[in-house]
Amino acid sequence: MRRPLCTSNHKLNHNSMENNEFYPEEVLIAKLESGEYGWLDYVNHYSSEWQDEYIRYCQDNSLSVGDASAAAFVQFKDEQLEAAMENGDA
Secondary structure, X not given: OOOOOOOXXXXXXXXXXXXXXXXXXXXXXXXXXXXXXXHHXXXXXXXXXXXXXXXXXXHHOOOOOOHHXXXXXXXXXXXHHHHHHHOOOO
């Protein structure tokens, strides 16, 4: 399935992402559901590993950093987890 190209004006700037505080998933979900956070905020505050993977995901798929590509990345990570669970790897 082809991911939509994000047309955001955000640049791939990993340095600005490194200073974020990380939160447990339930806190991030609450912030997302309340409208306080968008998908990019969710990814940026999940973990430093996700920040690195997200940057690579955007580069590998020719996507701009933004909420649309971050939402696609989270979906991608969910699909990876589901596949790993089905294979007994998670």
